[in-house]
Amino acid sequence: MKIINYLFFSLFCCIKIFSQSDLFFNENLNTKKTKVFLLAGQSNMDGRGDFSKLSEDELKDLAFAQQKIKYYYKGTANNIKSPVIIDGVLSATEPWSFVKKKFRINRCFGPELFFGIELSKRYPENDFLLIKRSEGGTSLYGAWNPNWTYKKAKLKEEEHKNKLFQDFINTVDEQLNKLPVGSYQIVGMLWVQGESDSGQKHGPLPSEKYSENLIELIKKVRDYYNVNDMPFLMLGVGSEMIINSMEEVSDKLVNVELIKRSLDTKSNNYTPRYNHMWNGKPANHYNYIGMKTIGEMFFKRYQKLYSNFLIN
Numbered sequence: 528m529k530i531i532n533y534l535f536f537s538l539f540c541c542i543k544i545f546s547q548s549d550l551f552f553n554e555n556l557n558t559k560k561t562k563v564f565l566l567a568g569q570s571n572m573d574g575r576g577d578f579s580k581l582s583e584d585e586l587k588d589l590a591f592a593q594q595k596i597k598y599y600y601k602g603t604a605n606n607i608k609s610p611v612i613i614d615g616v617l618s619a620t621e622p623w624s625f626v627k628k629k630f631r632i633n634r635c636f637g638p639e640l641f642f643g644i645e646l647s648k649r650y651p652e653n654d655f656l657l658i659k660r661s662e663g664g665t666s667l668y669g670a671w672n673p674n675w676t677y678k679k680a681k682l683k684e685e686e687h688k689n690k691l692f693q694d695f696i697n698t699v700d701e702q703l704n705k706l707p708v709g710s711y712q713i714v715g716m717l718w719v720q721g722e723s724d725s726g727q728k729h730g731p732l733p734s735e736k737y738s739e740n741l742i743e744l745i746k747k748v749r750d751y752y753n754v755n756d757m758p759f760l761m762l763g764v765g766s767e768m769i770i771n772s773m774e775e776v777s778d779k780l781v782n783v784e785l786i787k788r789s790l791d792t793k794s795n796n797y798t799p800r801y802n803h804m805w806n807g808k809p810a811n812h813y814n815y816i817g818m819k820t821i822g823e824m825f826f827k828r829y830q831k832l833y834s835n836f837l838i839n
Contacts, residue, residue: 561597561654561711562837563703565748566639567671567695568720570663571764573602574637575630575801575810576818578619589640592617592647598639599702600659603689617643617657630801630810637661638717638762641822649830650837656711658702660695662688666723667740668733673747674740682729692744696751714836715758716748717825721765721773722811738772745780756782758833760825763787784832786824796824 566572581589593616600613600620613620619634627633639657646655665671669683670691680686703711724733745759761777763770763785770785777785788798798817801810813821 561656561706563656563658563711563713565699565713565716566657566659568661568718569665569723571812572637572659572661572719573663574635574818575812576636577632577815578634578636580815588644588648589617592644595647595651595653596643596655596657598657601698603662630812636818638719638818638822638825641819642825645823645826653837658699660698662691664723665691666733667720667744668724668736671720672740673744683733713752713754713757715760715829715833718759718761719764721769725766725769734766734768737769738775741772741776742780745783758782758829758836760784760786760828762821784828786828788821
């Protein structure tokens with residue numbers, strides 16, 4: 528009888544131990560941190576990709592991504608004071624009326640859409656939050672300058688625009704404060720900006736100071752959020768001088784990557800733009816194929832070099 532009682536007692540202890548182990552394991556699964564990506568830049572970060580061009584398979588992929596990816600986007604455009612805001616799941620944007628007219632689109636997307644789709648397909652066990660702040664026609668020398676001054680902004684005729692670096696920080700803070708403390712991890716930043724610092728209309732300083740200002744922006748974001756190794760990926764847009772400055776920054780700082788795109792149709796990184804004209808000028812924004820390719824290029828580079836940030 529003692530032997531039988533001992534066996535029942537041992538079995539009970541084993542069941543309890545396994546039950547507690549399962550509970551501990553499940554709690555660990557439930558407390559897996561949300562992976563946060565920050566996105567910033569000007570109109571090509573806003574995105575002009577035509578959402579109506581997505582195939583049925585791509586729409587299915589997006590529907591799956593929407594189960595895993597929360598998305599916050601605050602964007603504004605020239606001469607429009609009220610921001611366009613998306614606060615929910617990864618989705619397209621209904622653009623401003625002048626964008627609809629210029630690009631002949633009703634809904635559009637930026638790099639985040641196919642970047643997010645690829646993230647969810649490769650890491651279905653993770654939850655993600657993408658926070659985007661962008662504004663068309665804005666420079667790093669002026670509106671985006673982390674060391675903003677009225678004089679610098681006025682040089683670029685941006686003295687009445689938002690102080691975008693601080694607004695970007697405020698936007699990110701507002702969204703992160705909605706999450707429980709310790710429940711998230713900032714794992715990267717995507718940057719699409721450079722065109723407004725190109726050219727010489729406002730003199731040489733915006734181009735000449737681009738690398739200096741970009742280094743300052745990266746360092747300040749990393750310092751503020753205490754993520755000194757945060758991957759920073761940027762798309763090569765703008766003049767040759769600006770792209771060379773980006774390359775210089777990627778050589779100087781760790782975990783900084785320049786993604787080069789091409790308008791050569793035979794290139795693997797071909798990113799086509801709209802070919803119609805607007806007031807006698809090319810549109811200079813990426814169409815559905817171009818924006819899809821940009822999002823996928825961001826993902827491929829991130830996946831190749833920084834996947835360890837997503838498996839912890």
